[in-house]
Amino acid sequence: MTDKKYPRGSEWRKWDLHIHTPASFHWSGKRFNADPKSLDNADLVDEMIDALNSAEPAVFAFMDYWTFDGWFALKHRLSQPGAPELTKTVFPGIELRLVAPMTGRLNAHVLFSDTIEDQYLRDFKTALEIALINRPLSDHSLKCLARHVGDDLLNKKGYQRCEVNDDDSKALEAGSKIAEITCDSYKKAILNVPDNKAIGFMPFNTNDGLADIKWNEHYSYCLGLFDSSPIFETRLTDTWAAFVGIETKGNEKWISNFQLALKNIPRLAISGSDAHRFIGESGNKDRRGYGDYPSEKATWIKANPTFEGLQQAIKEPAKRSFIGEQPPKKKLFNENRSLFIDKLEINKSSDSTLNDEWLNQTRLDLNPDLIAIIGNKGSGKSALADITALLGNSKQSHHFSFLKENRFRGKTGEPAKHFVAKSTWADGKDLEKNLNENPATENVEFVKYIPQGHFEELCNAHVSGKSDAFEKELRAVIFSHADDTIRLGALDFDQLIEQQERSLRSRIDGLRNELHNVNQQIDSTESQMLPETRRAIEELLTQKLRLIDELNKIRPEDVAQPTSELTDEQQKATGLLAEIVEELEKTKAQKQINQDELTKLAAKKKAGRNLLEGIDVVNRTIQNFFTSFDEDAKLIGLDINEIIQLKINEQRIADVESETSTRETEIGSDNQKLEEHDQAIITKREPLNAKLNYPQQAYQNYLDQLNEWEEKKISILGSRDLPDTLKGLEHRKEQLDSLPTQRSNLQADRLEKTAQIFDLLNEQRANRETLFQPVQQLIQNNSLIRDEYKLQFKAELSSTTELITDKLFSLVKQASGEFRGESESLAAIKELTDRHDLNNRQSLLGFLTELHDKLEGSSSGQIGIQSMLRKGRSANEVYDFLFDLEYLKPRYTLMFQDAHIEQLSPGQRGSLLLIFYLLVDKGNTPIILDQPEENLDNETIVSLLVPVLNEAKQKR
Numbered sequence: 003m004t005d006k007k008y009p010r011g012s013e014w015r016k017w018d019l020h021i022h023t024p025a026s027f028h029w030s031g032k033r034f035n036a037d038p039k040s041l042d043n044a045d046l047v048d049e050m051i052d053a054l055n056s057a058e059p060a061v062f063a064f065m066d067y068w069t070f071d072g073w074f075a076l077k078h079r080l081s082q083p084g085a086p087e088l089t090k091t092v093f094p095g096i097e098l099r100l101v102a103p104m105t106g107r108l109n110a111h112v113l114f115s116d117t118i119e120d121q122y123l124r125d126f127k128t129a130l131e132i133a134l135i136n137r138p139l140s141d142h143s144l145k146c147l148a149r150h151v152g153d154d155l156l157n158k159k160g161y162q163r164c165e166v167n168d169d170d171s172k173a174l175e176a177g178s179k180i181a182e183i184t185c186d187s188y189k190k191a192i193l194n195v196p197d198n199k200a201i202g203f204m205p206f207n208t209n210d211g212l213a214d215i216k217w218n219e220h221y222s223y224c225l226g227l228f229d230s231s232p233i234f235e236t237r238l239t240d241t242w243a244a245f246v247g248i249e250t251k252g253n254e255k256w257i258s259n260f261q262l263a264l265k266n267i268p269r270l271a272i273s274g275s276d277a278h279r280f281i282g283e284s285g286n287k288d289r290r291g292y293g294d295y296p297s298e299k300a301t302w303i304k305a306n307p308t309f310e311g312l313q314q315a316i317k318e319p320a321k322r323s324f325i326g327e328q329p330p331k332k333k334l335f336n337e338n339r340s341l342f343i344d345k346l347e348i349n350k351s352s353d354s355t356l357n358d359e360w361l362n363q364t365r366l367d368l369n370p371d372l373i374a375i376i377g378n379k380g381s382g383k384s385a386l387a388d389i390t391a392l393l394g395n396s397k398q399s400h401h402f403s404f405l406k407e408n409r410f411r412g413k414t415g416e417p418a419k420h421f422v423a424k425s426t427w428a429d430g431k432d433l434e435k436n437l438n439e440n441p442a443t444e445n446v447e448f449v450k451y452i453p454q455g456h457f458e459e460l461c462n463a464h465v466s467g468k469s470d471a472f473e474k475e476l477r478a479v480i481f482s483h484a485d486d487t488i489r490l491g492a493l494d495f496d497q498l499i500e501q502q503e504r505s506l507r508s509r510i511d512g513l514r515n516e517l518h519n520v521n522q523q524i525d526s527t528e529s530q531m532l533p534e535t536r537r538a539i540e541e542l543l544t545q546k547l548r549l550i551d552e553l554n555k556i557r558p559e560d561v562a563q564p565t566s567e568l569t570d571e572q573q574k575a576t577g578l579l580a581e582i583v584e585e586l587e588k589t590k591a592q593k594q595i596n597q598d599e600l601t602k603l604a605a606k607k608k609a610g611r612n613l614l615e616g617i618d619v620v621n622r623t624i625q626n627f628f629t630s631f632d633e634d635a636k637l638i639g640l641d642i643n644e645i646i647q648l649k650i651n652e653q654r655i656a657d658v659e660s661e662t663s664t665r666e667t668e669i670g671s672d673n674q675k676l677e678e679h680d681q682a683i684i685t686k687r688e689p690l691n692a693k694l695n696y697p698q699q700a701y702q703n704y705l706d707q708l709n710e711w712e713e714k715k716i717s718i719l720g721s722r723d724l725p726d727t728l729k730g731l732e733h734r735k736e737q738l739d740s741l742p743t744q745r746s747n748l749q750a751d752r753l754e755k756t757a758q759i760f761d762l763l764n765e766q767r768a769n770r771e772t773l774f775q776p777v778q779q780l781i782q783n784n785s786l787i788r789d790e791y792k793l794q795f796k797a798e799l800s801s802t803t804e805l806i807t808d809k810l811f812s813l814v815k816q817a818s819g820e821f822r823g824e825s826e827s828l829a830a831i832k833e834l835t836d837r838h839d840l841n842n843r844q845s846l847l848g849f850l851t852e853l854h855d856k857l858e859g860s861s862s863g864q865i866g867i868q869s870m871l872r873k874g875r876s877a878n879e880v881y882d883f884l885f886d887l888e889y890l891k892p893r894y895t896l897m898f899q900d901a902h903i904e905q906l907s908p909g910q911r912g913s914l915l916l917i918f919y920l921l922v923d924k925g926n927t928p929i930i931l932d933q934p935e936e937n938l939d940n941e942t943i944v945s946l947l948v949p950v951l952n953e954a955k956q957k958r
Contacts, residue, residue: 020274023072053280057293144177394449528866819860
């Protein structure tokens with residue numbers, strides 16, 4: 003590309019398409035000799051060439067009244083040996099005056115290609131018809147016209163009949179001021195110039211322009227000139243915008259009718275200097291030189307400085323023309339040169355031993371505007387993209403498609419290591435790297451590279467939920483648009499939401515802890531509801547009944563109380579024995595009272611420990627509050643310790659615990675005394691029994707045996723509170739009957755807590771939604787992305803089938819019911835997720851209920867999901883995962899033409915990504931996109947990307 007005249011392609015340059023030469027009869031200064039080829043003109047032409055070369059514009063057009071002599075003089079001089087070099091582009095042109103239905107005069111211009119043959123210019127003049135005398139335009143005809151018109155018109159122009167008749171120069175001058183060309187001959191003459199090398203060029207609201215005609219009276223006349231004129235001259239910004247088809251505040255009331263007159267074909271509007279001298283007088287706009295635009299209304303055209311470049315600008319005037327001090331894109335470039343790559347060079351390294359040239363001595367001069375590289379597959383597009391990204395320290399080197407192992411880097415770095423690439427930025431900075439060298443991780447990225455692999459990673463992984471890389475890009479853009487009142491010192495999006503969502507996350511964590519406890523109760527309840535649990539209790543009951551039956555069989559036989567008279571000694575012994583029995587009953591009752599009190603004391607001690615653990619939780623929560631919100635308190639001028647003052651009296655708990663321990667000690671001592679008392683009494687009983695006669699002893703033995711038997715029976719029968727006794731087992735069996743209701747209530751409680759978690763997540767989503775309002779407003783202010791692409795940021799609570807199944811099937815087996823087999827299991831979950839909107843509270847709860855029922859239904863017909871669990875997993879883990887909604891998170895995504903990103907074709911996703919980066923992302927680093935051909939068809943490129951690329955040129 004180094005041998006091309008314009009290696010960078012179209013660039014913004016000043017164009018002055020309306021200047022005069024010394025051949026013009028209105029020229030201010032020395033004029034050319036009548037013969038353009040006269041030697042007398044050489045010095046004056048040289049002076050003109052010097053003025054053209056010295057002036058700022060890159061392109062000029064001669065617009066002398068009625069003549070091409072200035073052009074002919076320039077061409078002749080440039081063909082002579084020793085002539086100065088002309089470094090600017092100059093087009094021939096001519097300024098005319100048309101017959102028009104108006105009080106003043108109507109000027110007209112025609113601009114020609116600089117490659118047109120001289121004879122065609124002469125033929126063009128011949129084709130023009132001078133009104134009043136109906137003769138072709140020529141100097142002779144202009145003289146004839148002056149001598150033909152009446153004295154009143156001559157006098158009005160400042161001439162006398164005698165001087166016109168006697169002096170050819172006066173006659174030519176007068177004729178030049180009087181002459182008007184018929185409009186039809188003007189239009190036909192333009193059409194007759196071969197190869198479209200002539201362009202009609204009408205002044206509009208500059209001197210003697212079309213705007214002076216009363217359109218309501220002569221509309222068809224104006225329309226005819228509109229049709230034949232691709233170029234118009236104006237110095238008003240709103241009028242320029244109306245010509246190119248851009249609505250502004252200043253033209254919004256009339257642009258539709260204006261464009262209708264133009265048949266909705268945009269036209270190129272320019273502002274020329276209309277200079278009548280080489281060098282202007284500084285500060286005097288009425289004495290302008292070449293390139294001295296009135297009111298700084300310079301014409302800028304983004305095209306090669308050629309006639310073909312002008313034709314390109316005529317086709318796209320809104321994108322390729324500007325009237326004013328400086329085009330916005332050129333201003334952006336001048337103020338941010340460090341963001342633009344000026345050129346790329348690739349050469350062999352100094353120590354290379356490679357014979358092949360490959361990329362050696364490659365040089366690319368880059369345009370500061372957006373660049374599109376078009377070529378067939380294998381033509382080097384990805385190679386150029388990779389090398390540019392490498393020089394820009396891109397972090398996407400792992401996605402390089404050319405600079406990778408088994409391609410240009412080979413397995414040993416061959417041949418890449420033999421080449422060194424260098425990028426020169428517009429501010430003069432050079433960056434150089436060997437093509438086998440990846441950027442260091444600490445290097446700052448100077449470009450944003452989106453190769454095919456990264457593109458797929460962003461889009462496809464975002465859709466599947468396996469990566470949040472694309473959402474991170476969205477977050478960065480959202481944060482870049484947030485103002486300081488929203489950021490409040492946060493350095494990135496993650497810091498921002500951390501500040502905003504601390505309390506919300508704490509509430510969510512609290513609910514999840516509560517949910518975990520409920521799930522533990524449900525798991526425990528379901529374990530008790532298993533058939534084997536009931537069977538075990540029934541077997542224990544049967545065993546207890548057998549024990550009672552066996553015990554009944556060995557009940558001591560009744561012994562009647564003796565009726566024989568007792569001796570005094572026996573009566574006394576009997577009385578003492580009765581007192582001993584009564585005393586033993588009393589100590590037995592006291593022991594039971596003591597045991598009941600010990601049980602209560604143990605419960606008190608446990609309650610005390612619970613309170614201390616709760617206090618520890620409160621302390622940690624308060625401390626966390628102090629840590630999290632201390633800065634907020636300081637920001638509003640408060641001491642956080644003044645907001646919350648916590649008073650905890652652990653001493654009261656310690657006092658109770660001390661009292662409980664003291665009382666336990668007292669009861670222990672009392673029990674010991676009771677035991678000693680019983681032993682002493684029992685010791686007294688033996689001698690007394692010996693004093694009784696046999697019947698009395700037998701009866702006394704019977705009473706002891708009966709008492710022992712009754713104690714055994716009582717221990718077997720037990721009570722409702724003793725789980726291993728008959729009554730306790732009967733109570734547990736009764737409880738089993740109430741478990742379904744208890745489980746149902748717990749499940750309802752679980753769903754309610756899940757709903758509360760959803761509400762908090764939805765609040766989190768809504769809060770995040772407010773963060774992208776500035777970006778959404780930017781979209782609303784851009785008609786292209788608002789109306790055509792309908793690009794929308796969206797914050798939603800979303801998940802994917804993959805996020806649910808990956809975790810769920812690591813906990814449960816895929817071996818039964820609807821979950822038998824991997825594909826069947828995935829299909830069952832997908833059917834549920836497709837049918838339910840997880841972004842909707844009620845639909846989400848329905849999804850969870852159905853999924854739980856499907857899992858339980860596949861669990862061997864049992865209550866719960868125990869048989870579905872993988873080894874080492876618990877039902878509680880599954881329930882926690884499903885119902886605490888960890889897989890459901892507030893996520894940013896994009897809508898494109900009313901469709902979610904996951905519903906788009908690969909080509910549309912590619913378009914969406916490019917639209918996002920070019921129109922929404924406020925980042926100002928160069929973007930390099932290596933887009934896979936299979937993802938972008940021609941129709942997508944034309945209908946979606948071309949408008950975006952064109953608009954992006956204005957801001958990047």
